[in-house]
Amino acid sequence: MELTIKVGLASCGLAAGAGEVYSTIEKYLKKSKIKAELKKTACIGMCFVEPLVEISSENGNTVTYGDVSPENIIELIEAYAKGKPINKNVILSNILEGSENEKLNNQTRIVLRNCGIIDAESIEDYLEKDGYKALEKVVSSMSKKDIIEEIKRSGLRGRGGAGFPTGLKWEFAYRSKSDKKYIICNADEGDPGAFMDRSILEGDPHSILEGMAICAFAIGADEGYIYCRAEYPLALKRLNIAIAQAEEKGFLGKNIFNSDFDLNLHIKEGAGAFVCGEETALMGSIEGERGMPRIRPPFPAQSGLWGKPTNINNVETYANIAWIIMNGADEFTKYGTEKSPGTKVFALAGKIKNSGLIEVPMGIPLKDVIYDVGGGMKTEKPFKGVQLGGPSGGCIPAELLDTIVDYDSINKTGAIMGSGGMVVMDQSTCMVDIAKFFLNFTQNESCGKCTFCRVGTKRMLEILTRITEGNGKIEDLEKLEKLASNIIKGSLCGLGQTAPNPVLTTLRYFKDEYIAHIKDKRCPAGVCTSLLRYEVIENKCIGCTLCARKCPVNCISGEPKKVHYIDQDACIKCGACYDVCKFDAINKS
Amino acid sequence: MKNKKAIDEIIGKYIGRKGSLIPLLQEVQTIEGYLAKDTMRYLSEKTDINIAQIYGVATFYTMFHLKPQGKHIIRVCKGTACHVSDANSILKAVQNNLQLTDGEDTTTDKLFTVMEVACLGCCSLAPVIMINDNTYGKLTPEAIEEIVKKYN
Ligand SMILES: Cc1cc2nc3c(=O)[nH]c(=O)nc-3n(C[C@H](O)[C@H](O)[C@H](O)COP(=O)(O)O)c2cc1C
Ligand code: FES
Numbered sequence: 001m002e003l004t005i006k007v008g009l010a011s012c013g014l015a016a017g018a019g020e021v022y023s024t025i026e027k028y029l030k031k032s033k034i035k036a037e038l039k040k041t042a043c044i045g046m047c048f049v050e051p052l053v054e055i056s057s058e059n060g061n062t063v064t065y066g067d068v069s070p071e072n073i074i075e076l077i078e079a080y081a082k083g084k085p086i087n088k089n090v091i092l093s094n095i096l097e098g099s100e101n102e103k104l105n106n107q108t109r110i111v112l113r114n115c116g117i118i119d120a121e122s123i124e125d126y127l128e129k130d131g132y133k134a135l136e137k138v139v140s141s142m143s144k145k146d147i148i149e150e151i152k153r154s155g156l157r158g159r160g161g162a163g164f165p166t167g168l169k170w171e172f173a174y175r176s177k178s179d180k181k182y183i184i185c186n187a188d189e190g191d192p193g194a195f196m197d198r199s200i201l202e203g204d205p206h207s208i209l210e211g212m213a214i215c216a217f218a219i220g221a222d223e224g225y226i227y228c229r230a231e232y233p234l235a236l237k238r239l240n241i242a243i244a245q246a247e248e249k250g251f252l253g254k255n256i257f258n259s260d261f262d263l264n265l266h267i268k269e270g271a272g273a274f275v276c277g278e279e280t281a282l283m284g285s286i287e288g289e290r291g292m293p294r295i296r297p298p299f300p301a302q303s304g305l306w307g308k309p310t311n312i313n314n315v316e317t318y319a320n321i322a323w324i325i326m327n328g329a330d331e332f333t334k335y336g337t338e339k340s341p342g343t344k345v346f347a348l349a350g351k352i353k354n355s356g357l358i359e360v361p362m363g364i365p366l367k368d369v370i371y372d373v374g375g376g377m378k379t380e381k382p383f384k385g386v387q388l389g390g391p392s393g394g395c396i397p398a399e400l401l402d403t404i405v406d407y408d409s410i411n412k413t414g415a416i417m418g419s420g421g422m423v424v425m426d427q428s429t430c431m432v433d434i435a436k437f438f439l440n441f442t443q444n445e446s447c448g449k450c451t452f453c454r455v456g457t458k459r460m461l462e463i464l465t466r467i468t469e470g471n472g473k474i475e476d477l478e479k480l481e482k483l484a485s486n487i488i489k490g491s492l493c494g495l496g497q498t499a500p501n502p503v504l505t506t507l508r509y510f511k512d513e514y515i516a517h518i519k520d521k522r523c524p525a526g527v528c529t530s531l532l533r534y535e536v537i538e539n540k541c542i543g544c545t546l547c548a549r550k551c552p553v554n555c556i557s558g559e560p561k562k563v564h565y566i567d568q569d570a571c572i573k574c575g576a577c578y579d580v581c582k583f584d585a586i587n588k589s
Numbered sequence: 590m591k592n593k594k595a596i597d598e599i600i601g602k603y604i605g606r607k608g609s610l611i612p613l614l615q616e617v618q619t620i621e622g623y624l625a626k627d628t629m630r631y632l633s634e635k636t637d638i639n640i641a642q643i644y645g646v647a648t649f650y651t652m653f654h655l656k657p658q659g660k661h662i663i664r665v666c667k668g669t670a671c672h673v674s675d676a677n678s679i680l681k682a683v684q685n686n687l688q689l690t691d692g693e694d695t696t697t698d699k700l701f702t703v704m705e706v707a708c709l710g711c712c713s714l715a716p717v718i719m720i721n722d723n724t725y726g727k728l729t730p731e732a733i734e735e736i737v738k739k740y741n
Pocket of ligand 2: 669672
């Protein structure tokens with residue numbers, strides 16, 4: 001009996017040690033009598049139990065193990081080969097009970113249909129999953145108008161953040177008259193806390209190329225760019241491989257499917273600027289300039305890259321296209337809500353148990369995403385908020401967990417859907433600190449073109465810093481709101497227009513925390529160091545002198561075997577005493 | 590400029606091609622390690638691209654360095670997921686381990702440069718760092734020493 005062994009080798013798997021697992025299996029199979037084909041795949045989304053290995057046999061029996069290590073993998077393979085698979089750390093299986101089975105079953109996989117299943121570096125694998133059939137269908141049997149109509153009917157909205165209807169965007173680009181048109185895939189994924197685009201790029205790059213090719217055919221473009229951030233070396237590598245394979249097979253290049261349709265795709269590596277995710281800045285960057293947003297209109301569909309009509313979509317948007325063409329718009333609209341059909345991929349991270357990637361139909365309540373699919377909180381500490389939309393988004397509190405996930409409902413809370421990053425926070429997160437964190441981010445990333453965005457965010461950051469250091473005044477809160485509304489009005493692009501959102505939402509839902517910082521000079525979560533106080537608990541201190549020796553500023557005094565004392569005026573709140581004390585005799589408050 | 594000949598070759602490859610300034614600078618930086626003033630001046634003379642434009646682009650993108658960098662680059666993630674998982678203490682541990690004091694980012698032996706970045710795309714393994722092209726996740730401050738040792 002021949003086995004197939006697949007190892008998940010996306011960035012998350014590699015970071016968890018999947019590379020060593022792979023080489024251990026490789027070495028073992030060379031010497032062993034067990035016949036097995038060793039394959040690479042990417043991320044199935046269960047990043048919290050990486051490394052993941054799937055073992056299957058010709059009769060279709062499959063077991064996927066999580067938390068695999070070089071030490072236990074051989075045992076797992078040998079037991080499986082003997083027909084007695086071990087029932088431990090089973091993630092998915094059709095023969096054993098897996099603890100996570102249910103969690104995958106709650107999901108609907110359209111975008112992630114192949115992620116973690118196929119070998120991303122093999123075009124044959126993609127073809128086996130009906131890859132490039134949708135492209136063949138549109139080139140050989142559909143008119144440009146039909147394609148655009150189908151995408152319009154599907155109601156697909158752009159997954160890059162703003163949720164603009166994709167079909168409509170394509171129609172604008174199609175209607176623009178020009179001898180040259182471009183398409184662009186936005187793979188800049190700048191939201192810190194989101195990684196679904198990376199997983200698709202690493203796990204199923206051909207689905208993006210196919211989506212782009214269908215779009216290019218529909219709007220009449222013959223050249224395109226994928227703008228991918230340089231922090232994703234593996235994604236860049238796999239994109240390069242995929243493009244070369246598609247060119248060799250004739251899915252890209254000249255006379256695709258023997259038609260007069262040509263398409264050349266290039267990869268542009270981002271150079272590290274968040275604002276380059278904004279579409280007009282991105283085009284400036286491809287043109288070799290500083291990535292500064294430009295005034296719209298004209299919109300890219302009229303005048304985009306080098307002044308030519310250009311269609312730009314996000315990675316996840318393109319990854320939906322081939323599925324819609326093959327299965328039809330009606331099938332797509334069976335999922336999701338009326339105004340936000342289909343599914344959405346979310347990247348769950350932070351204090352959640354099952355952190356990783358999930359794909360769920362639009363319209364399910366946030367509560368279900370976090371507690372059912374995400375498995376709830378990681379530790380005992382209770383839920384405090386979930387951050388959606390990154391630096392442009394906001395924190396949604398526990399009271400609003402019944403909100404359903406679609407573009408319009410999330411907007412109503414003051415957050416935005418954004419690209420789908422969800423960072424879950426518990427009581428150990430300080431909301432004022434989070435607001436400061438995001439403002440620090442946007443302030444750093446502001447391109448500097450608009451005064452309100454450049455200077456206004458700096459002033460807001462100063463106020464927030466002051467509050468976290470215990471020097472805030474109650475009037476500051478009003479000042480923050482006023483500045484926020486001016487920045488929103490006075491900025492050209494989405495970066496400035498949304499930069500105040502993290503502050504506004506935390507002010508709206510967690511105002512008591514701001515007040516505690518200002519009035520009581522207290523950080524309820526114990527995060528803001530300046531407001532912390534370290535004290536020796538007298539009846540626990542045995543006078544071992546360790547803390548006094550470790551204190552970098554020598555502010556702890558006391559004789560050996562006697563209770564020690566921390567000089568509060570000299571203390572720099574570094575926490576060294578708290579960390580080293582073996583008797584829990586330091587109180588942090 | 591150490592590699593004039595190689596730079597000339599890169600210029601030859603890109604000269605006159607539209608939108609090529611960023612890849613040109615990227616390639617030059619790859620062989621030179623950083624973009625020195627003289628290098629940028631030389632590029633400007635050879636390509637007829639205004640020096641102000643070159644400088645403007647080089648300072649806009651975080652990827653370009655105007656100072657020499659260490660042999661190994663340590664990127665400490667300060668993205669949202671890592672921030673709430675106490676990325677600050679990881680950064681501190683890295684800096685302590687390399688004996689970097691405030692404000693310095695490169696060790697005196699030029700072996701390491703430490704950078705803060707926003708999200709390495711492995712948020713589910715937060716906190717995360719990346720050394721060259723290798724990612725390390727689920728870190729604790731205590732784990733840093735072992736990892737950095739591998740590159741010494
Ligand atoms: C500051 C800023 C950053 C952005 N970053 C990204 C990004 O990283 N990825 C992305 O797809 N869209 C990003 N966008 C949205 C793009 O401007 C654009 O709307 C999107 O690429 C369109 O694709 P879609 O219609 O498929 O969503 C950003 C917008 C702004 C204002
Ligand atoms: S926030 Fe650190 S890897 Fe994403």
